[in-house]
Amino acid sequence: MTPRSISKLRGLSGRGALIALPLAFLGLFFWWPLARLFQEGLHHEGGGLTLRYLSAVFTDPYLQGVIWFTAKQALLSTLLAGAIGLPWAYIFAHYRFPGRDLLRSLTLVPFVLPSITVALGFVLFFGNNGHLNRLLMWMFHLEGPPLRVLYSLWGIVLAHAFYNAPIVIRMVGAAWERLDPSYEESAQALGAGRLRRFLEVTLPLLLPSLMTSLALAFIFCFLSFPIVLALGGARFSTIEVEIYTLVRVMLDYRLGAALAIVEILLSLGFTYGYIKLEGAFTRELETVRPRPTRPLLRPSPGRIPLYLFIALSGVLFLGPLASVVYDSFTWGLGGSEGSSFTLEWYRFILRPEYEALIGAPPLRAILNSFQFGLAAMALAVSVGLPISFVIARYRFRGRRLFDTLVMAPLGVSSVALGLALLRAFLRPPLELSGTWVAIALAHAILAYPFVIRAVVPILEGLERGLVEAARSLGASRWRAFLEVELPLIRRGLLVGAVFAFAISLGEMSAAIMLARPELKTMPLVINDLRAARSFGGASAMSVLLILTTGGAFAVIERLGERLFSFGLSGRRL
Amino acid sequence: MVQVRLERVTKRFGEVLAVENISFTAEEGEFLALVGPSGCGKTTILRLIAGFERPDEGDILFDGRSVLGEPPEARQVGMVFQNYALFPHMNVEQNIAYGLRFRPGVDRKRRVRELLELVDLVGLERRTPAELSAGERQRVALARALAPEPRVLLLDEPLSALDAKLRERLRLELRRLQRRLKITTIYVTHDQEEALAISDRVAVMSTGRIEQLGTPEEVYHRPTTEFVAQFIGRGNLLAARVEEIFPSMVKLRLAPEVVVTARSDRLEGLSPGQEVKLLLRPERLRVVGSGATGNRLRGRLRDVEFLGDAIFLYLDWPGGELRVKLPADELRPLPEEGTELELGFAPEDCYIILP
Numbered sequence: 001m002t003p004r005s006i007s008k009l010r011g012l013s014g015r016g017a018l019i020a021l022p023l024a025f026l027g028l029f030f031w032w033p034l035a036r037l038f039q040e041g042l043h044h045e046g047g048g049l050t051l052r053y054l055s056a057v058f059t060d061p062y063l064q065g066v067i068w069f070t071a072k073q074a075l076l077s078t079l080l081a082g083a084i085g086l087p088w089a090y091i092f093a094h095y096r097f098p099g100r101d102l103l104r105s106l107t108l109v110p111f112v113l114p115s116i117t118v119a120l121g122f123v124l125f126f127g128n129n130g131h132l133n134r135l136l137m138w139m140f141h142l143e144g145p146p147l148r149v150l151y152s153l154w155g156i157v158l159a160h161a162f163y164n165a166p167i168v169i170r171m172v173g174a175a176w177e178r179l180d181p182s183y184e185e186s187a188q189a190l191g192a193g194r195l196r197r198f199l200e201v202t203l204p205l206l207l208p209s210l211m212t213s214l215a216l217a218f219i220f221c222f223l224s225f226p227i228v229l230a231l232g233g234a235r236f237s238t239i240e241v242e243i244y245t246l247v248r249v250m251l252d253y254r255l256g257a258a259l260a261i262v263e264i265l266l267s268l269g270f271t272y273g274y275i276k277l278e279g280a281f282t283r284e285l286e287t288v289r290p291r292p293t294r295p296l297l298r299p300s301p302g303r304i305p306l307y308l309f310i311a312l313s314g315v316l317f318l319g320p321l322a323s324v325v326y327d328s329f330t331w332g333l334g335g336s337e338g339s340s341f342t343l344e345w346y347r348f349i350l351r352p353e354y355e356a357l358i359g360a361p362p363l364r365a366i367l368n369s370f371q372f373g374l375a376a377m378a379l380a381v382s383v384g385l386p387i388s389f390v391i392a393r394y395r396f397r398g399r400r401l402f403d404t405l406v407m408a409p410l411g412v413s414s415v416a417l418g419l420a421l422l423r424a425f426l427r428p429p430l431e432l433s434g435t436w437v438a439i440a441l442a443h444a445i446l447a448y449p450f451v452i453r454a455v456v457p458i459l460e461g462l463e464r465g466l467v468e469a470a471r472s473l474g475a476s477r478w479r480a481f482l483e484v485e486l487p488l489i490r491r492g493l494l495v496g497a498v499f500a501f502a503i504s505l506g507e508m509s510a511a512i513m514l515a516r517p518e519l520k521t522m523p524l525v526i527n528d529l530r531a532a533r534s535f536g537g538a539s540a541m542s543v544l545l546i547l548t549t550g551g552a553f554a555v556i557e558r559l560g561e562r563l564f565s566f567g568l569s570g571r572r573l
Numbered sequence: 574m575v576q577v578r579l580e581r582v583t584k585r586f587g588e589v590l591a592v593e594n595i596s597f598t599a600e601e602g603e604f605l606a607l608v609g610p611s612g613c614g615k616t617t618i619l620r621l622i623a624g625f626e627r628p629d630e631g632d633i634l635f636d637g638r639s640v641l642g643e644p645p646e647a648r649q650v651g652m653v654f655q656n657y658a659l660f661p662h663m664n665v666e667q668n669i670a671y672g673l674r675f676r677p678g679v680d681r682k683r684r685v686r687e688l689l690e691l692v693d694l695v696g697l698e699r700r701t702p703a704e705l706s707a708g709e710r711q712r713v714a715l716a717r718a719l720a721p722e723p724r725v726l727l728l729d730e731p732l733s734a735l736d737a738k739l740r741e742r743l744r745l746e747l748r749r750l751q752r753r754l755k756i757t758t759i760y761v762t763h764d765q766e767e768a769l770a771i772s773d774r775v776a777v778m779s780t781g782r783i784e785q786l787g788t789p790e791e792v793y794h795r796p797t798t799e800f801v802a803q804f805i806g807r808g809n810l811l812a813a814r815v816e817e818i819f820p821s822m823v824k825l826r827l828a829p830e831v832v833v834t835a836r837s838d839r840l841e842g843l844s845p846g847q848e849v850k851l852l853l854r855p856e857r858l859r860v861v862g863s864g865a866t867g868n869r870l871r872g873r874l875r876d877v878e879f880l881g882d883a884i885f886l887y888l889d890w891p892g893g894e895l896r897v898k899l900p901a902d903e904l905r906p907l908p909e910e911g912t913e914l915e916l917g918f919a920p921e922d923c924y925i926i927l928p
Contacts, residue, residue, distance in 0.1 A: 180656060180658065182654040182655075182656060182658035183658045183660065185623075185625055185645070185652070185654070185658070186652065186654060186658040186660075186717075187660075187671065188625075188644075188645040188646050189623055189645050189646070189648075189650055189651065189652040189672075189718070190646075190671050190672030190675065190717070190718075190721060191646045191647075191649075191672055191674075191675030191676070191721065192646055192671075192675065193646055201660060204660075204662040205660075205661070205662065207662075285661060286656055288654075288655055288656045
């Protein structure tokens, strides 16, 4: 045997391990639980196959209503996100003003905020006794709150718009800035007026970015959990919330599983549709001349609608966030009772007084969050790194199947994943249900795609000759990896790891399915305190959580990763 | 077809003076080229005429009537952009028909057909811009601009995206088309050869001003400024001092030992001792034997470029570098690099540029 064919053989066995190890992990902790979920939803108590639960999902009037409401709120939220996002995209593409770049990076904020903190902010700001209503009552001397949006469809839609408008702003804004003005000028020289130019030239050329961003927003709104849980009240429930209620409150595992099956099929369909949609729009237009911008701050009567829009959306975006921070430092309700600055809330959440509300001391939750986060990070890196190598380096028969098997978790909602993990490991030898390992596993499965996303582009950019050079100099494949490749992909690996950590910290949907009281994480504590209307403590915990996840994302940006495009594929905090 | 006149037009972008007090007239049916290096303001002039920019000062008139009050969509100009800006979501036919929708009473189908024939694209109606070659795109853009029968045609570097061979073919086509339609055309390019080849008159521009406006022969053979002499045709510009002035003749000293005679009918303004520039076109220089009389320069051959139909010689001489273009068969065998050569030129081929 020539030395060359020997090394080829060794490479093969290494390659086999790279393919097999992550598949084994996902097989055991994703595909097997998913299969169990399907089994549970499609079988009687006794064990016989049945479509009873599945058909109940479609025939039960209440569940029909839930599915209908899920679609309706997602559609309305998407439209509102578009209605807020499109004008902002226009502003970013056509105006210059001090702080434009800062504002542009601020559109990331909703992205990096755990959604339970956003939900809390909406309760505090838009609630009947919230800051906005109190302000309006004071300004116009009203007897009762003028805005009753909370615990209604509109509260959910508004919060979802807050969360998803930045996607539209970013994607459409970028496309608009890149759109060469000569297209519109051509139409103009040919005689087209302003409206026709917009409708016949600008809009069709922006359509790819608009459609993709709206499709993405729709998927996020369809699968959103914490916001609906917190803002829907008792009357409004989506599929995600209903699965949670069926499983964790009513303990109806079979109907919950059936509903989860339907949801998984829908979300996989959406994800597939989105990828197709993205692929259908690969028109890259050349930009010769940059789009001219004009100063925004030059008031004229014609600009009043523009300024009004900016002010209103400013209130929508800043109000909830400011409320969380303000309430975390405030004692009392304000108004006639007066309010005062305090650090009490921060002291409270670090002491065990809250135990009665949560079932565990809040400090424990903070420690839990960090423990689960670090474990999820380690797992996500261990799974994501070999997959990255396979994706970047190997072509083999079954590569498409491999891609599908490792990327499908992106299309499964967090609640469904939590449910699957909850029910799959009830008995020895792997009795993981009710242990912290299950939560860490769920978070690792949610997070490892981001490790792949961070590492693969770097690996693909590496010169192939580097490893060959190392090996021709005498290094084994393993040493070439350790001494050549690993140092070069370190940055991507770090980005992926920090991202995984941040996802785990902010994630609530899977955790709420899996956590026992002593396993509660920071988002769960916020949710409990919110449900108990202990808003000061919830706010203080939210500020801590925002600072931690925000810090993690700041690290990622520091590492030079373009956070937006990075986080886009699967924001599920 | 209209006459287009710019009167004392100035345009600033912030601090940058893009166009400075420019006046010129493109006559009815004329093909006028604006040529200059990038950033000289030529595209801005086109955009001012089209109405995409408003002048800070001055006026723009079509047939003597100011058009400053008219927005671009009302000016009836046809414009071809550098990147063509074909609407990617419409096919060839829809692109060409786009401007016809704003002209009532036009038989659209017939007009589109006419234009497809005009630019020789019949059969490609259903293609989208992405499915066209670069040359086809250029012709669609031209057809689209011409379809509504504009009063003036504005072309912004319409050939710069094409490779050299195609560029030469299309510029000839463009020229023929313009002759046939007799449409007033203003053509912006940075390529001086293209400008000379295609236009009735050329405006040579630098940094917001027109250096010279004239026929291609005028700007080539009788440049009025150093910039024009250098930008058009890459002439040899030699520093010279006026020695003696005769009727329609002048003696110039190029170097302590070198005095040449130039014939010119524009000697007013010259005085003995004055520093001027002497323009010698590379193709007017000849290699002569050592015994020859008349104007001569002696230099050392540094490089020889053989181009098939022509040879370029680069010579070092005390005043700098000389570029010589010869027909290929004039010098055989090719001289060795490093040899001393004598160059001769006629007094008629000397052109004096005042500083």
